[in-house]
Each structure stands twice: as structure tokens, then as C-alpha cells.
Amino acid sequence: MQRYFIGEEHWGHRKVTIYGEDLHHISRVMRMTSGDQLIGIHPEEGPALCKILNVTEDGAECAVLEWLEEDKELPIQVTIVAGLGKGDKLEHIVQKGTELGAFEFIPFQADRSVAKWDKKKVPKKIQRLQKIAKEASEQSERSHVPEVCTVHTLQQVSQLKDRYHWWLYAYENEARKKEHQSLATRLKLVRPGEKVIVIFGPEGGFSEKEVSHLEEKNFLSVRLGPRILRMETAPLYFLSSLSYVFEEER
Amino acid sequence: MQRYFIGEEHWGHRKVTIYGEDLHHISRVMRMTSGDQLIGIHPEEGPALCKILNVTEDGAECAVLEWLEEDKELPIQVTIVAGLGKGDKLEHIVQKGTELGAFEFIPFQADRSVAKWDKKKVPKKIQRLQKIAKEASEQSERSHVPEVCTVHTLQQVSQLKDRYHWWLYAYENEARKKEHQSLATRLKLVRPGEKVIVIFGPEGGFSEKEVSHLEEKNFLSVRLGPRILRMETAPLYFLSSLSYVFEEER
Incomplete structure (x- = not known):
């Protein structure tokens, strides 16, 4: 219907x-x-x-x-922070991320973001992403439309920390390490009702400076399987796994 | 490198x-x-x-x-069967599905596939999808390139059953049921080294005839969370969950 x-x-x-x-x-x-x-x-x-x-x-x-009593919302509120990417990558993240249950999106200007958004065009771009989120919510039969926030810097993102229970970032080098930190180790700590913020880099990944900043602010790195995922695929892996753990396994 | x-x-x-x-x-x-x-x-x-x-x-x-001793292949061989979809949906499934570890892809002409492939153009289209799989394998640092098979009918797909240990299909109506069959119930039966075939419908989902055929052939339906996913998002949910269970949780 x-x-x-x-x-x-x-x-x-x-x-x-x-x-x-x-x-x-x-x-x-x-x-x-x-x-x-x-x-x-x-x-x-x-x-x-x-x-x-x-x-x-x-x-x-x-x-x-x-x-109607429907229970289609992920029991964890997930904020997806995604580096600005080329082409329509952010649109993909918002559309598919909404289907997969994300609560909120924050685009961020990363050191290695090739795409730069003209300041004047930001409100229009955010409005367009917000429309995509609304349509994807309707199509996937959700009862919440994720908010798409304006473009943040990494410093602005890390200042939001206190609003969340868990602070994560997807670090592609974890996939290359033998002694990696598995996603399961992190997800096992999360309880229903909690809020998670998770940061994904742009095409070229995080800069060393960004990684140091995140480590300093106690963000925890996660691995998303052993393969190297594109920037627009990584948030979908994260949300799918979370849905599996909290909606299918329980 | x-x-x-x-x-x-x-x-x-x-x-x-x-x-x-x-x-x-x-x-x-x-x-x-x-x-x-x-x-x-x-x-x-x-x-x-x-x-x-x-x-x-x-x-x-x-x-x-x-x-080099690398272990980047999913321990389960997954064959993704996907209904022909509009636009570049199949390309998305092959690209992202390869990143997420799929072993093989089979496009199928579903009753509700709006897209119809001209017979003469099939070899060229498959060749293009195969190229996408190769590039995605290189980018995601895999050691296997998934094969993209030619277009099958559902009957041809179900005749391949004996090659696999588990036969699944993603049925969107499972997401709408209160008494659904969770994905975890199915995945708990799968053991490393086994082969799984999983069928995804096109934009409009499976027809009643197709569902009867799959039930008759003992394919098991799976739910992929409580939200309704687009045809190109569903295989990514399945592969991500499988990777989580077999590569991150173990």
C-alpha cells in the first residue's frame, strides 16, 4: 500500500x-x-x-x-558520516542506507575528498539528498525519515561525540592486517536503544592526520570483512550486519 | 599495490x-x-x-x-541469481556483489522483469558484466574473479540445484509477515566450504507462479530485515550478513 x-x-x-x-x-x-x-x-x-x-x-x-503497530526501525540509531565523493556516490549512500535503516546522515569534507561542494550550492544539494531519503523511506516501508545534515568538517563531527554511545570509523587498513579488530568485537558491546556514529572516508580513504585525530578522540576502528570496499559499499555492509545481528539473529 | x-x-x-x-x-x-x-x-x-x-x-x-598467503575469499561459495532489472541495476549488483565476495552471478529473465534483453545483445552484455566483475575483483583485492553466466530462465536455474548445498530465495513478503523465517535460521545451517545459491526477484518481485515453482523445488525463503529492499540492495544485504557471520564473528 x-x-x-x-x-x-x-x-x-x-x-x-x-x-x-x-x-x-x-x-x-x-x-x-x-x-x-x-x-x-x-x-x-x-x-x-x-x-x-x-x-x-x-x-x-x-x-x-x-x-498500525509496525516494527520496521533498526533498534540501534545509526548516524552515517560519509566523506564527500565523486558523482552520485552520496546519493547512493543515502538511498540504500535509508533502505537499510540508517537514522541520520552527515556528509563531511575529508582531506582526500576530490569533490568539493561550492558553499552556495550546499543547501540545494542537501535538500536533494533529503528528498531521496524521504522517497527511500516510503519505498522501504519505514516510519522514520533519516535527516540529512549539512556538510561538516571532521572536527565538527568529533564534537558531536557526546550525543552517541559508540564512536566508530571504518578503516580500510584493518582489512589488510592479520591482527585486525573484527566488527563483531565492536557490535557485541552495543545494546538495543543505543546510538552509534560511524565515519566512512572518501574514495582515497582517510588521511594520516584524520586517523590521528580520530584515534585521539577515541573513535574505534572497524573492519568490514577482508576485502577492500568502495566508499559507497562500506556503509551498506555496516548497516546490513547491524540489521542481521539485531533483527535477524535475535 | x-x-x-x-x-x-x-x-x-x-x-x-x-x-x-x-x-x-x-x-x-x-x-x-x-x-x-x-x-x-x-x-x-x-x-x-x-x-x-x-x-x-x-x-x-x-x-x-x-x-602470497592471503585469505580474502568468502569461505562460502555464493551464487547470486538476479532478475533482469531496469537501467544499470545488474551492473551495480555485479560490481558491489563482487566486492562483497560473491562467487558467481546468473542473470534470469523473471516474469515481472520489465527489462527484456535482445537475444543478439546478450553476449555483449554478459561480456560487459564480466569486465565489471574483473575490475571489482582487482579493486577489492580478491584472488577470484566471479563468473557472470548467460541469462537463464527460472527453470534452468532450478535445474542447477544439485551443484549446491543450500537453495534460497529472497522473498519480500517475508519482511511483511509477523511470523517470518529469519535469515539467521537459514545461515546457522551453512558450514564453511559449502555452496549456496540464492535467487533475487526483479523490481516487481516474484510472480505467484515463480514462488510456487521455487516452493515446489524446495527453495527456502529468507527475510533480509523487516524493511523492503530494492532489487539491487537485497543481494548486498545477503552477502554482507554472510561475510559478517563467517569472517567477522568467527
């Missing part, structure tokens, strides 16, 4: 009205009319089964039939 | 010669000359540290300095 994230201000007593792009999607793309059902997602209350009462150019009025 | 997969016929006694596209890459792209080192990968013996003795237009002659 089609799902729409609807701002808090549009919900009334067992009623909700849909406007804007979602209204266009309902009337023009899906061609839904009164009597048709959809799932409306309240930012706090979660998903509700709704029935369309009336569709006009001004809005789609729906009755709330039933609040 | 740069890695090249080199056909068996080009290896001599503690010597190897590199030709063709790889020679071009060595001389023109990397601008390597005598004395430079690279890793040559023998199809049976695996990776060897090599030193260039001489580069001409006819070939790059190298001395084998040392056979």
Missing part, C-alpha cells in the same frame, strides 16, 4: 489532510479517489491506515481507520 | 608475462617500468608479488618474488 509521510500540523482528531507533492502523487500518479486506502505516517505516532474521503485540488482528506 | 589477473598460460617457472589491456594499463596508465612491483594473480595458485624485469610493446616480463 502507498505510504506518505505527513507533517504533524496536518493531523486532526482521527483525520488527516494531504497537500503538495503527495497530493499530486495521490490524484495524478496513483489516480486514487474517495474510498481508496493508503498509509499515512505521523512523525511521532507512526503509521496509520487511512481511507480517502475526498480529493480536490486543495487537498486529500482522509479518515484514520487504525493506528 | 596494483593487482592483475593473469591467465594460466602466461605463467612460467618463477616468471610471468602480461599482455593486452593489462599491459596497456601497466605501461600507459600506471607508467610502471623495470624494478616496479605488482601483484599477479594465478587462477589456481592465487596472488604472487612480482617485479617487472622489462616492459615492451609486446609484453611486460615479471619475476615472481614470492607467493
Whole structure:
């Protein structure tokens, strides 16, 4: 069933009205009319089964039939920090990372980021990534849309530490070491309900200076299997493993 | 260090010669000359540290300095069967699936595949996917290049069953069920050294007919977390979880 994230201000007593792009999607793309059902997602209350009462150019009025009990959110809140990459790599990370349950994304300007974002264009780029996150949330049937934060420096990222229980970074050299730190050693410490921040470098990996900074700030390095993963594949490995451990193995 | 997969016929006694596209890459792209080192990968013996003795237009002659003991291959041989998808989805699956350790790929013409491949164009498309697999193997530092097989029908796929120890398919409806079959229940049965075949549907999922066929042939359905994944994300979840279980948790 089609799902729409609807701002808090549009919900009334067992009623909700849909406007804007979602209204266009309902009337023009899906061609839904009164009597048709959809799932409306309240930012706090979660998903509700709704029935369309009336569709006009001004809005789609729906009755709330039933609040649904769904459990599709990862029990760990994961913040993915990703170095700016070439082409559409960040878009891939946000789209697939959202499907895989990420809670939040922070792009960061790494020493070896070949891509540099023009300051004036940052708000537009973030807006576009935010739209991708919303669409991927709807498609993957989630009840939370991850926030895409503005571009940070590594220093700004490490200052956010206190908000999280665990601070990790994916260091490709771990994959090359015989005596590596396995991802399982780290994940075994994490408990449901906790918040994790994990940093991924750009195409060329972290600079030595960045690694020293992360070590100094007590970020823990993780290995993601013995193979060297591309920058856009590594966050997907991390999220998939976390989902496996907390949603499939338990 | 740069890695090249080199056909068996080009290896001599503690010597190897590199030709063709790889020679071009060595001389023109990397601008390597005598004395430079690279890793040559023998199809049976695996990776060897090599030193260039001489580069001409006819070939790059190298001395084998040392056979390397690397363990970068997943201990389970996974065959990924993926429905034909729109655009570059299959290319994504092959590229990222190779990074994540897949052993082999089989594209299949599913009932709901919107993409139809013109018969005449199949060999060229497979050749292109094979090239992507080779490049991804080099980049991720593997010692095996996954084979990309030609397009199969589902019937042809299920006839291959006897070659494998485990037969799975990723069924999106498992993600929507309360009483689902967890991926962990299935993976707990798999032992290192075994072969697994796992089938993924196209954008629209499997048809009812295909599901009946797979059930009849005793393929086991798996859930990949509670969220609905895109066709190109599902194989990456499967391979990442397998790597986590067999390479990080053990």
C-alpha cells in the first residue's frame, strides 16, 4: 500500500489532510479517489491506515481507520558520516542506507575528498539528498525519515561525540592486517536503544592526520570483512550486519 | 599495490608475462617500468608479488618474488541469481556483489522483469558484466574473479540445484509477515566450504507462479530485515550478513 509521510500540523482528531507533492502523487500518479486506502505516517505516532474521503485540488482528506503497530526501525540509531565523493556516490549512500535503516546522515569534507561542494550550492544539494531519503523511506516501508545534515568538517563531527554511545570509523587498513579488530568485537558491546556514529572516508580513504585525530578522540576502528570496499559499499555492509545481528539473529 | 589477473598460460617457472589491456594499463596508465612491483594473480595458485624485469610493446616480463598467503575469499561459495532489472541495476549488483565476495552471478529473465534483453545483445552484455566483475575483483583485492553466466530462465536455474548445498530465495513478503523465517535460521545451517545459491526477484518481485515453482523445488525463503529492499540492495544485504557471520564473528 502507498505510504506518505505527513507533517504533524496536518493531523486532526482521527483525520488527516494531504497537500503538495503527495497530493499530486495521490490524484495524478496513483489516480486514487474517495474510498481508496493508503498509509499515512505521523512523525511521532507512526503509521496509520487511512481511507480517502475526498480529493480536490486543495487537498486529500482522509479518515484514520487504525493506528498500525509496525516494527520496521533498526533498534540501534545509526548516524552515517560519509566523506564527500565523486558523482552520485552520496546519493547512493543515502538511498540504500535509508533502505537499510540508517537514522541520520552527515556528509563531511575529508582531506582526500576530490569533490568539493561550492558553499552556495550546499543547501540545494542537501535538500536533494533529503528528498531521496524521504522517497527511500516510503519505498522501504519505514516510519522514520533519516535527516540529512549539512556538510561538516571532521572536527565538527568529533564534537558531536557526546550525543552517541559508540564512536566508530571504518578503516580500510584493518582489512589488510592479520591482527585486525573484527566488527563483531565492536557490535557485541552495543545494546538495543543505543546510538552509534560511524565515519566512512572518501574514495582515497582517510588521511594520516584524520586517523590521528580520530584515534585521539577515541573513535574505534572497524573492519568490514577482508576485502577492500568502495566508499559507497562500506556503509551498506555496516548497516546490513547491524540489521542481521539485531533483527535477524535475535 | 596494483593487482592483475593473469591467465594460466602466461605463467612460467618463477616468471610471468602480461599482455593486452593489462599491459596497456601497466605501461600507459600506471607508467610502471623495470624494478616496479605488482601483484599477479594465478587462477589456481592465487596472488604472487612480482617485479617487472622489462616492459615492451609486446609484453611486460615479471619475476615472481614470492607467493602470497592471503585469505580474502568468502569461505562460502555464493551464487547470486538476479532478475533482469531496469537501467544499470545488474551492473551495480555485479560490481558491489563482487566486492562483497560473491562467487558467481546468473542473470534470469523473471516474469515481472520489465527489462527484456535482445537475444543478439546478450553476449555483449554478459561480456560487459564480466569486465565489471574483473575490475571489482582487482579493486577489492580478491584472488577470484566471479563468473557472470548467460541469462537463464527460472527453470534452468532450478535445474542447477544439485551443484549446491543450500537453495534460497529472497522473498519480500517475508519482511511483511509477523511470523517470518529469519535469515539467521537459514545461515546457522551453512558450514564453511559449502555452496549456496540464492535467487533475487526483479523490481516487481516474484510472480505467484515463480514462488510456487521455487516452493515446489524446495527453495527456502529468507527475510533480509523487516524493511523492503530494492532489487539491487537485497543481494548486498545477503552477502554482507554472510561475510559478517563467517569472517567477522568467527
